[in-house]
Amino acid sequence: MASLANSWRLSSVERASMTEQVLRELREAIIEGRIPQGEPLREVSLAGTLGTGRSAVREAIRQLVQEGLVDYEPHRGAMVRVMSVEDRLDVYVAREAIETGAVRRILAGPAPDLTNLRATLDDLRATARDHDRITDAVIDADIAFHEELVRLAGSPRLARAHETLAAETRMLLRHHPAYPWASYVADHAKLLTPSSAATPPPRSWSPPICGCPPSSSPVSSRRTERRYRVSTRLIARRIGLGILTLWLVSLVVFAAVIALPGDAATAILGKEATPDRVAVLREQLNLNDSVVSQYTQWLSGILTFDLGNSAATQQPVTELLSDRVGNSAFLVFVASIIAIPLSILVGVWTAMKRDRPADHVTSTVTLVLAALPEFVIAIGLILIFATGLFHIFPAVSLLPPGEKAWEHLDVVVLPAATLVLAVVPYVSRIMRGSMIEVLESEYVTMARLKGLPERHVIWRHAVPNAIVPAIQVTALQLAWMAGGVVLVEFVFQYPGIGAALVEAVANRDMPVVQSVTMLAAAIYVFLNLAADLATILVTPRLRTAGR
Amino acid sequence: MSTDQTVDTAVDLGLEAGIEGRAPIHEELRGHEWLWILRRAASLTRTRIGLAIVGLMVAIALFGPLVAPHSPTEFVAAPNSGPSSAALFGADALGRDVFSRFLHGGLTVLWLSAAATAVGIIVGTTVGLVAAYARGWVDDVLMRGNDVLLSFPQIILVLLAVSAIGPKLWLIVLTVGMTHAPRVARVMRGAGQEVVERDFIKAAEVVGEKRWRIVSSELLPNVTSPLLVELGLRMTYSIGIVAAVSFLGMGLQPPTADWGLMINENRLAITVQPWAVGLPVLAIGLLTVGTNLVTDGVARAAIGLDRGGKS
Numbered sequence: 001m002a003s004l005a006n007s008w009r010l011s012s013v014e015r016a017s018m019t020e021q022v023l024r025e026l027r028e029a030i031i032e033g034r035i036p037q038g039e040p041l042r043e044v045s046l047a048g049t050l051g052t053g054r055s056a057v058r059e060a061i062r063q064l065v066q067e068g069l070v071d072y073e074p075h076r077g078a079m080v081r082v083m084s085v086e087d088r089l090d091v092y093v094a095r096e097a098i099e100t101g102a103v104r105r106i107l108a109g110p111a112p113d114l115t116n117l118r119a120t121l122d123d124l125r126a127t128a129r130d131h132d133r134i135t136d137a138v139i140d141a142d143i144a145f146h147e148e149l150v151r152l153a154g155s156p157r158l159a160r161a162h163e164t165l166a167a168e169t170r171m172l173l174r175h176h177p178a179y180p181w182a183s184y185v186a187d188h189a190k191l192l193t194p195s196s197a198a199t200p201p202p203r204s205w206s207p208p209i210c211g212c213p214p215s216s217s218p219v220s221s222r223r224t225e226r227r228y229r230v231s232t233r234l235i236a237r238r239i240g241l242g243i244l245t246l247w248l249v250s251l252v253v254f255a256a257v258i259a260l261p262g263d264a265a266t267a268i269l270g271k272e273a274t275p276d277r278v279a280v281l282r283e284q285l286n287l288n289d290s291v292v293s294q295y296t297q298w299l300s301g302i303l304t305f306d307l308g309n310s311a312a313t314q315q316p317v318t319e320l321l322s323d324r325v326g327n328s329a330f331l332v333f334v335a336s337i338i339a340i341p342l343s344i345l346v347g348v349w350t351a352m353k354r355d356r357p358a359d360h361v362t363s364t365v366t367l368v369l370a371a372l373p374e375f376v377i378a379i380g381l382i383l384i385f386a387t388g389l390f391h392i393f394p395a396v397s398l399l400p401p402g403e404k405a406w407e408h409l410d411v412v413v414l415p416a417a418t419l420v421l422a423v424v425p426y427v428s429r430i431m432r433g434s435m436i437e438v439l440e441s442e443y444v445t446m447a448r449l450k451g452l453p454e455r456h457v458i459w460r461h462a463v464p465n466a467i468v469p470a471i472q473v474t475a476l477q478l479a480w481m482a483g484g485v486v487l488v489e490f491v492f493q494y495p496g497i498g499a500a501l502v503e504a505v506a507n508r509d510m511p512v513v514q515s516v517t518m519l520a521a522a523i524y525v526f527l528n529l530a531a532d533l534a535t536i537l538v539t540p541r542l543r544t545a546g547r
Numbered sequence: 548m549s550t551d552q553t554v555d556t557a558v559d560l561g562l563e564a565g566i567e568g569r570a571p572i573h574e575e576l577r578g579h580e581w582l583w584i585l586r587r588a589a590s591l592t593r594t595r596i597g598l599a600i601v602g603l604m605v606a607i608a609l610f611g612p613l614v615a616p617h618s619p620t621e622f623v624a625a626p627n628s629g630p631s632s633a634a635l636f637g638a639d640a641l642g643r644d645v646f647s648r649f650l651h652g653g654l655t656v657l658w659l660s661a662a663a664t665a666v667g668i669i670v671g672t673t674v675g676l677v678a679a680y681a682r683g684w685v686d687d688v689l690m691r692g693n694d695v696l697l698s699f700p701q702i703i704l705v706l707l708a709v710s711a712i713g714p715k716l717w718l719i720v721l722t723v724g725m726t727h728a729p730r731v732a733r734v735m736r737g738a739g740q741e742v743v744e745r746d747f748i749k750a751a752e753v754v755g756e757k758r759w760r761i762v763s764s765e766l767l768p769n770v771t772s773p774l775l776v777e778l779g780l781r782m783t784y785s786i787g788i789v790a791a792v793s794f795l796g797m798g799l800q801p802p803t804a805d806w807g808l809m810i811n812e813n814r815l816a817i818t819v820q821p822w823a824v825g826l827p828v829l830a831i832g833l834l835t836v837g838t839n840l841v842t843d844g845v846a847r848a849a850i851g852l853d854r855g856g857k858s
Contacts, residue, residue, distance in 0.1 A: 379810065
């Protein structure tokens, strides 16, 4: 008994190391593709080729089944697993769950010791520098990095679960290196940023798993948590640029007064003006001071909402414009809350009906509408709905003095409809394109394979991702409305800032012109900034790693 | 319907068509990709419809004054009177023949917008390509300037200039062009940045070619497809803005016959004499729709080319 036990233990050691060697040999051959996918692995012939016992081969195959590289079916034996798209995606799903969980644990605990992780990153960087594509050495360094990351969580079970995925990851990286090489190291480096900042990541945060398609996690979780510490610097930089642009804009607007030919006061009042009036206006515009001092006075006036007096009516500009700003804002607001959901609906609908008659008709209509200048649309609407065919809405939007636009909704209908018709073509076209791209992506395919109802796939998975590119265009279109209202308000004689601007330009009422221009530019800068920030916040950009 | 579908499938098949059509480019059409794009665009139905519309409107603008029954300033009928034998589409607010003024009024819109487009495209392309090629601080400064101009809605920047200097035609051409320039520059910079990376640019640098020559004869010929699309797009918008400025009364001044100005003069009488407003509005609308259809055809042809190029 004892001798048997001895010999058994001896052979066990020997066999374990033999198994290890066979395992390594087979694993490499499978990963490198020397044994093609779907190829049966027969114990007898393998044992013969490798010159080992059948038991070592059997042991190794069992291990490979564990690692997911080999499939085992009773009565049919073992064969190298065929990695379908779903399998590939599934590896990433599992890794995302494990690695995200690990990182969350790391960040929840005390500050982690990152020296090892840094070392593996440096390793990866050094290895990657010598290669121009993904090679075995790079894959090794890559996997070492991710294993170190999971190890930091201090959970042996997480680490073990992660290790079982290593072989499959290796295989994926080897055969489907969809990851863009350019951002390979940089994206790994980004992983360190939140860890060293030691702030809990937002729930949607996910590590850059090489070659991983964008995660299909519903956006709802993104909305609940908007903090995204990684991009604080980016956001600060973006805000700084916005302020700089606005300052430069103020220089351009101010330069308009300097550009008045000859004496600005005479230019505004005309040649017949009495010297007294010219002198008063010169005083108002601070024309007796130096240009620099004129500018600083003007700028500080704007910053304190003291916009000076209208050259035409002598009324303070703020008083003159306050009601009109409200009216214009109401008009733009009504137009936006109709136009934005409508464009999304049209875009999604046409993307789903792609290349069918409905899509072609919509595409032609949007092409025509996009071409038409807004005043042409406005006059067209008047001819159809106000004076020509029907007499439903008023052709002009005159308001009794002192009353607000929202007290007379009928006067808002046609101006708002004009803006909607001008904006929807652009946004819906972008939405359609972005939606088509998303519908063709692997994660939508995966959501469908998971058996989710189509409605759920479209509205929870596809649309939220497709909206991101549309944010920028929407902001641009909203900003465009700040200029678009000028013509629309003029056509309908709607009492807003646009109509005020046209009047002021005709009267050369520079304080009013400058104020409205400054306002429109500020709206543009602000909306653009808001769109950029929104894009940063809703795009966990580590997920944009590409397919 | 079926023709329209052919157009769209043609675009989706652009891949194959691109490969097929790609070969001759390297031999006979090298450096003349724009010719190839235009040739391909001309085979699309929507381009043809667009060209027909634009051709009609240009013909009206050019030859209209020759065939107009009356002088644009002649009093022919009672103000705001409807269509009659004396005036086919009635008379305007000052009793002038609407049809004659319509035939006379297209030329100003056309040449002003063509000139503005030229300014915008030339300035924008230069700025964009120089920024793409120079990189560094030159790029930063140019793009910051771009951002500033982009912050103004186009019509508002034009109005700002007009309020300062007055309703001069050269000023309108210049400012409309300058509002296009940053938009063109942004596109051309993006297209240029891709080309700058390629080997033949480095080769030209090694040979010691002058920098402006690299930009003009190496970079420019390789960004013709976005350039063509921009050209069409800017022309469409130019027509809209130029007409709008006249419509606001800040462009051409009475008694000139001009489509934009006609709308301004007659809009208060739109209920009694809709023709005086409707005719110029229709003309401007058709013109912009026509240029946009052509642009869309060119864009589709260019995409086909790009797809062929990548594969």
